[in-house]
Amino acid sequence: MTMMSDPIPATSRQGWFSRGEAWLDSKGKGAWIAAMVLGFVFFWPIGLALLFYMIWSKRMFGKSCTRTSWKQNRMTMSSSTGNSAFDAYRAETLRRLEEEQTNFEAFLERLREAKDKAEFDQFMDERARKPHGDDESA
Numbered sequence: 383m384t385m386m387s388d389p390i391p392a393t394s395r396q397g398w399f400s401r402g403e404a405w406l407d408s409k410g411k412g413a414w415i416a417a418m419v420l421g422f423v424f425f426w427p428i429g430l431a432l433l434f435y436m437i438w439s440k441r442m443f444g445k446s447c448t449r450t451s452w453k454q455n456r457m458t459m460s461s462s463t464g465n466s467a468f469d470a471y472r473a474e475t476l477r478r479l480e481e482e483q484t485n486f487e488a489f490l491e492r493l494r495e496a497k498d499k500a501e502f503d504q505f506m507d508e509r510a511r512k513p514h515g516d517d518e519s520a
Contacts, residue, residue: 406413414436422429462469 406417414432418429418432418436420429421432463472
């Protein structure tokens with residue numbers, strides 16, 4: 383009686399498209415843009431197809447590439463190495479980096495809000511300086 387084992391690794395079971403997509407995701411949005419540009423240079427329908435795929439999958443305007451790769455890396459790094467001191471150091475470093483990322487994203491949001499408020503205040507000041515006689519029609 384022979385045991386049925388899976389001699390084919392998981393990565394080779396994935397199609398070439400899935401492997402290519404995962405590879406580009408691990409490199410980030412810049413790799414997707416470079417692939418699209420190269421597609422346009424060598425054969426424009428390939429570049430166009432990549433552009434449509436990037437828009438459809440929300441890779442063009444979203445943060446999906448970096449977020450996905452960060453989550454995948456985080457999950458693969460969650461396994462123990464057997465060295466408790468290193469595992470503790472790694473866990474603390476990852477926690478600190480996540481906290482810094484959250485703080486930085488909050489800072490960027492406050493910066494955007496301040497810029498929006500300044501632009502709105504400038505608009506309201508310009509509007510207040512205009513003569514009000516122009517609003518009436520004859």
